[in-house]
Amino acid sequence: MRFQPIDQFAAGLPADKRASVYQSTKTTHEKRTKLLFDQFTDPNRLRQLAGEIKQHALENLDTYLPKVEAKLKANGAQVHWASTGEAACQKVLEIMQARGATKMVKSKTMVSEEIELAKFLKPHGIEALETDLGEFIIQIDDDHPSHIVRPIIHKNRREIAQSFEREGLGAYNDDPETITRRARHFLRHKYLAADVGLTGANFVSAESGRIVLVTNEGNSRFCLAATKVHIALIGIEKIVPRDRDLGLLLNLLGRSGTAQDLTVYTEFINGPKSTAQPDGPEEMHVIFLDNGRTDVLASDCREILRCIRCGACLNVCPVYRQASGHAYRSVYPGPVGAVLSPLLMGGKFAQKADLPKASSLCGACHEVCPVNIPIPDLLLRLRNRAKEENVPSPGTPPMGAWALMASQPTAWKAALLGGKLLDYVPTKLIPVPALQAWSAQRALPAWRGGEFRKWMKQRKR
Amino acid sequence: MSDDREAILSRVRGALAPLHERAPLPVYDSEIAVMRSLIAGRDLAELFAERLKRVGGLTFTSPAELVAHLQAGQWRHGYCDPVLWPVLAPHFGPDFTVELTFDETRVDDYAFGITRAAAAIAESGTIILDDASTSRRLAALAPWVHVAVLARGTIFSDVTQAVAALGADRNVVWCTGPSKTADVEGILIEGVHGPGAQIALLV
Numbered sequence: 001m002r003f004q005p006i007d008q009f010a011a012g013l014p015a016d017k018r019a020s021v022y023q024s025t026k027t028t029h030e031k032r033t034k035l036l037f038d039q040f041t042d043p044n045r046l047r048q049l050a051g052e053i054k055q056h057a058l059e060n061l062d063t064y065l066p067k068v069e070a071k072l073k074a075n076g077a078q079v080h081w082a083s084t085g086e087a088a089c090q091k092v093l094e095i096m097q098a099r100g101a102t103k104m105v106k107s108k109t110m111v112s113e114e115i116e117l118a119k120f121l122k123p124h125g126i127e128a129l130e131t132d133l134g135e136f137i138i139q140i141d142d143d144h145p146s147h148i149v150r151p152i153i154h155k156n157r158r159e160i161a162q163s164f165e166r167e168g169l170g171a172y173n174d175d176p177e178t179i180t181r182r183a184r185h186f187l188r189h190k191y192l193a194a195d196v197g198l199t200g201a202n203f204v205s206a207e208s209g210r211i212v213l214v215t216n217e218g219n220s221r222f223c224l225a226a227t228k229v230h231i232a233l234i235g236i237e238k239i240v241p242r243d244r245d246l247g248l249l250l251n252l253l254g255r256s257g258t259a260q261d262l263t264v265y266t267e268f269i270n271g272p273k274s275t276a277q278p279d280g281p282e283e284m285h286v287i288f289l290d291n292g293r294t295d296v297l298a299s300d301c302r303e304i305l306r307c308i309r310c311g312a313c314l315n316v317c318p319v320y321r322q323a324s325g326h327a328y329r330s331v332y333p334g335p336v337g338a339v340l341s342p343l344l345m346g347g348k349f350a351q352k353a354d355l356p357k358a359s360s361l362c363g364a365c366h367e368v369c370p371v372n373i374p375i376p377d378l379l380l381r382l383r384n385r386a387k388e389e390n391v392p393s394p395g396t397p398p399m400g401a402w403a404l405m406a407s408q409p410t411a412w413k414a415a416l417l418g419g420k421l422l423d424y425v426p427t428k429l430i431p432v433p434a435l436q437a438w439s440a441q442r443a444l445p446a447w448r449g450g451e452f453r454k455w456m457k458q459r460k461r
Numbered sequence: 462m463s464d465d466r467e468a469i470l471s472r473v474r475g476a477l478a479p480l481h482e483r484a485p486l487p488v489y490d491s492e493i494a495v496m497r498s499l500i501a502g503r504d505l506a507e508l509f510a511e512r513l514k515r516v517g518g519l520t521f522t523s524p525a526e527l528v529a530h531l532q533a534g535q536w537r538h539g540y541c542d543p544v545l546w547p548v549l550a551p552h553f554g555p556d557f558t559v560e561l562t563f564d565e566t567r568v569d570d571y572a573f574g575i576t577r578a579a580a581a582i583a584e585s586g587t588i589i590l591d592d593a594s595t596s597r598r599l600a601a602l603a604p605w606v607h608v609a610v611l612a613r614g615t616i617f618s619d620v621t622q623a624v625a626a627l628g629a630d631r632n633v634v635w636c637t638g639p640s641k642t643a644d645v646e647g648i649l650i651e652g653v654h655g656p657g658a659q660i661a662l663l664v
């Protein structure tokens with residue numbers, strides 16, 4: 001293999017996709033920065049505080065988890081726990097089967113994607129339909145999201161129009177407004193016919209047991225207005241200590257992710273619907289999922305669990321902008337995914353060990369992160385782990401010869417003298433894969449070795 | 462799955478055991494996340510209207526204005542919270558059909574839904590709905606136009622204040638403008654699943 005997997009994926013990306021990913025991530029990033037710095041006197045302090053709050057919550061999960069469980073129960077929700085993705089899928093199935101339910105609408109749940117819930121439920125005769133416009137298109141195309149906040153950033157309107165035509169949602173029409181209206185019409189009847197609404201959570205307050213959900217489209221609202229059973233599938237890292245911390249986090253989330261003061265809809269759910277309210281779930285289930293998160297908590301990369309999935313690090317990342325999301329081969333792409341995805345692989349870490357290496361460590365992701373995650377540091381720790389676990393690293397040139405030269409002055413001098421020869425060697429023909437890969441896109445400049453030594457000598461005199 | 466509960470909690474305890482000290486909960490003043498320069502000295506109703514406009518919503522200060530707007534948009538069939546209707550009815554002409562019950566089997570019949578707002582946030586132009594004040598969750602959500610009737614005295618200045626006042630209601634929804642998406646090629650389209658037009662009627 002000449003390249004790492006992420007490079008191979010990125011190399012096959014069509015130029016128009018690369019350009020559109022680049023353009024839209026750049027625009028969102030610039031708007032975000034302007035908003036934060038125009039509106040707050042000390043936006044960096046906000047990010048630090050938010051990071052400290054979430055770090056505190058993570059390092060005290062042993063007390064917060066039982067606390068939030070008790071609160072949720074007091075609010076009238078039933079609480080379940082799932083160590084693995086399969087266990088969570090099984091639990092969802094049990095809840096549905098106990099009610100003879102066959103139709104589910106989903107909203108705001110990357111976790112269900114992570115554990116491949118829809119695929120699990122299908123053979124049991126259960127339809128689990130995505131309702132976010134982008135996620136819905138992903139689902140009908142049997143595709144994967146390529147951005148945390150903008151799942152179909154890699155698709156253009158023509159592809160979407162073709163999918164809609166194929167699915168019987170109307171004759172070919174690639175006007176974005178028409179596409180949206182058709183989805184609106186189709187999906188509202190799906191909500192109304194569904195038995196169960198499944199959501200994730202952006203935050204859960206340990207103080208009140210309040211579940212917070214944010215969407216721009218209103219799909220989570222519809223799930224919770226039209227169905228009678230609500231299942232919230234939540235990773236254990238979503239807990240925040242108090243309600244007042246939500247104010248700070250919500251202010252950061254909308255601005256960081258989509259450059260909005262607040263996301264359009266922020267829902268605070270405090271149990272099943274109230275008795276006087278005609279619409280909404282009479283029954284609420286919360287499933288807390290581990291699926292590798294406690295391993296991350298035990299690792300030296302636990303800071304990544306602070307992530308509030310805003311997508312800002314993707315938008316600013318020069319590697320993401322070039323490679324796009326699918327190159328990361330995970331539900332979580334970009335810088336956050338480069339840390340989280342290998343960690344969540346458990347024993348199969350090696351399969352994604354290339355991701356932490358696909359970074360120039362420029363630090364932009366750390367600078368924008370609303371919870372101040374030191375992503376470059378975490379990437380280095382993971383590179384180190386790959387080294388310790390002897391994970392092979394295709395495309396990385398052997399450094400042995402360099403180490404020898406750099407530590408032996410005589411060898412160094414000899415190399416400088418011989419270097420001139422390089423001007424006459426056709427580098428492309430040297431049968432070292434790493435070198436060939438490198439020179440495929442680049443040419444060596446003319447040899448200038450030894451200039452510095454010459455200059456030093458003259459200076460002394 | 463109570464065994465999963467024990468398993469998860471014991472893994473959490475195991476993961477945290479080696480930490481010599483745990484990160485403390487930072488002490489901070491919520492004021493840090495308030496856009497004070499925006500709010501200071503402003504009439505909250507005015508600021509709210511301005512901020513709602515910025516996110517694509519509209520504010521009216523009289524039922525007559527609202528009715529004229531609905532008329533102009535040709536939204537003539539809708540739902541109204543029965544509690545509000547006695548006050549609003551005199552403003553609606555005979556060419557309107559307003560139902561006081563919401564029949565979800567005819568969800569597409571309703572062009573507008575009028576319900577009460579529980580409160581609002583000036584800083585962000587947010588309308589706050591909750592179970593106690595919303596006659597039907599669906600009626601505030603499914604029609605193309607949602608009109609929230611908002612009492613002037615219930616406007617909070619900022620997000621922080623509104624969080625502090627969340628209370629015990631089972632379902633509090635902050636609506637900051639109409640439903641939106643930019644999923645297709647980053648182009649902003651309003652009215653995906655929720656209202657394509659968000660209106661506040663100040664009373």
Ligand code: SF4
Binds near residue numbers: 307372
């Ligand atoms: S790591 Fe930070 S910037 Fe990236 S998605 Fe998570 S919260 Fe946002």
